[in-house]
Amino acid sequence: MTAGIDATHDPALCSWVDSANDPSIDFPLQNLPFGRFRYGGEPQWRIGVAIGDQVLNLRQAGLVDHDDMNRLMQSEPRERRALRQAISEGLCHGSARRNAFEAALVAQSAVELGMPCEVGDYTDFYVGIHHATEVGRQFRPDNPLLPNYKWVPIGYHGRASTLQVSGTSFHRPMGQVKAVDAAQPVLVPSARLDLELELGIFVGQPNAQGVPVRMEDAEQHVFGIALFNDWSARDIQSWEYQPLGPFLSKNFASTVSPWIVTMEALEPFRQPFLRQAGNPEPLPYLDSAGNRARGAIGIQMEVVLQTARMAQAGHAGDVISRSNFAEAAYWTIAQLIAHHTVNGCALRAGDLLGSGTLSGPGEEQRGSLLELTTGGKNPITLSNGERRGFLEDGDTIVLRAYCDREGARRVGFGECRGTVLPTFEGTGA
Template sequence: MYDIDATHDPKRKSWVESANAAGHDFPIQNLPFGRFRRAGSADAWRIGVAIGDQVLDLRAAGVASTDDMNVLMAAPPSQRSALRATISNGLAEGSAQQAAWSKALVPQAQCEFTVPCRVGDYTDFYTGIHHATTIGKLFRPDQPLMPNYKWVPIGYHGRASSIIVSGQDFKRPKGQTKAPDAAEPSFGPSKRLDYELELGFYVGQANELGEPVGIDDAEAHLFGVGLFNDWSARDLQAWEYQPLGPFLAKNFASTVSPWIVTMEALAPFRAPFTRPEGDPQPLPYLDGAANREQGQLDITLEVYLQTAKMRAAGQAPHRLTHGRVAEAAYWTAAQLLAHHTVNGCNLQPGDLLGSGTLSGPTLDAAGSLMELTLGGKQAIELPNGEKRTFLEDGDTLALRGWCQRDGAVRIGFGEASATVLA
């Protein structure tokens, strides 16, 4: 686990004035990492740290000798913590670095961003028990959860090449579908396009092939967390997923936020990992004292929808979802990494582990339209009178998240958004 130190001090302020605004996603206590360049340029991508409404260019500030984010992520936690302290001290009020570092700042409004690191492999898990139960009831009323769900973290290997950054739009996917009363399948655009509210856990240090990572060491191999929308074509998936699971229904696009909030930044926002009374306890390789005491992340998540008509009329996006990770996730990030490597699988810096859809126990905390509309049977009515069961062309969907707790400064994750194109 990561310790609370001077970089988390709620009294610490930055000479970057926008970082001191109440409720800002990027105060000096956050310092998330991403890759950026000036908008419209053909420059190489640089490593930046968000501070207020600015980006600190780490190479220009003289605190990083590389522009390769994966190299930085591969460093051991002690080196990463030292880098965080250097950046925090340099951005703090009264810092001797202010004059020099002010020249290394670029307004975020003048930047374009890319996927925050090179994602070599991506695995999607299924940790949201309320989501799994609700979806299971739609297909298996008598057995919503399969017998293995409470014993083993369920996951599948996804497609890394189609992971895109927030703001990058995508085309509606096509594929085969089959209506229940049809004699044969048909081909065409998905009519049941959905979002999935997830977190992405980014791997830092690698492990060697054949060398599992124990539960007590798992977080040392995690670099940080970002918002993740694993778009889903529900009608394609219903036809193709048996017996091997998702394929074209999931590999057309997955959206990440530009920023990785580090595990160090999340130290004040941990929660105990507990199981409901009567549920099986994790097997020993998935169980540890530190994981039980503070393995969960206390993150609030929201989803907003803005249709093309709303956008044209200047209407603000409408909130669909408001929930908390600690109420949604049945497995912790450390358990996912420990399970992923227990058979000797070697993870690499930048690998992405998707949490799976994080739905809370109430309908307003559901992390997908499939749940909110009860499988498309109950349309959502938007403030302008439009209705939705699934996403339509021109719809913009945005994920947002933050951590807030007494005695700590609120930190945020930015936004993960994209618009569905015809």
């Protein structure tokens, strides 16, 4: 990896799109995240880039000759950088291409935003060491982390068919649940429905089957990052997960934000990848000088809980957790790619890697209700007096994130929003 700061990151750059110059906006000229949108009533998704509160139609602006997001994601890094440069120059204040670009702009509020790409496969990792430790402590007080955790990036293969874009509601899942003192399980709606504060890492360039990706090359295969909420039914999970891990407790719904913030946009927020003393050094295939020097990314994240009563009263909801990716993650993005492919597994453009729950070390930094409420034993009290151990029907969770540091323009991720509906009435118990 080499530092990729260039003219597109200049914090002094301003756009002729006025909304992009608001210091609090998620999508300034220095960001330029990619996603898909479509106009009302049409079936075809188009490739767009968010700028302020607008969407730039890349094909209409003459920047691409197709509307295939997965094809674009396969581009080589140099091609992606060239495209970013062209978009930046066209949207920059004083651009000679303003007229052509202006005709290709549409308000985000006037279009439908979809899943940012077609996701063929989805893998969920478990990189949040504070989350893993706290959850492990609830079930194994004397041995919260299993012996393999600090040696191997733990993950499982999820279900791509139930990934959904931000703003989509989902039904509370049914599943088998067994009480500790019960003779047999029963089929019931989950009573311990939870959120998980995660990031979603999107694969760009594929690798050939049988050909592992080296650490030095790993991030060339990553297109960018979005927000990700891997909803979880904890009561179903506790009964089903042994011996093969999560199944129906995880695959009923996972919510993805519509904009992929590219790795190029995140360059100014790189940090050294450091572990606390006493932790083992990673095996050689999971280590590189570049990863140690700048493998971490400082991403501030937060969770908002809005109950149905809050929504009815016009209350936006309470922030119940804040954490930082660099502080929460035991493994880097490059390490996830290198490990996922070391056995010859082929990754394809559009594949999604979930980070796992990204909790910080403090109580207020926990990224799930399982942690925030100690398994429901200590419910949190919200600002309107309501209490929550786990999610109730009508609750909405909103994830937000941004990168910010002195000498760089703030870059945001938009929001990742989902609402819990009652269990589907046609399900028999």
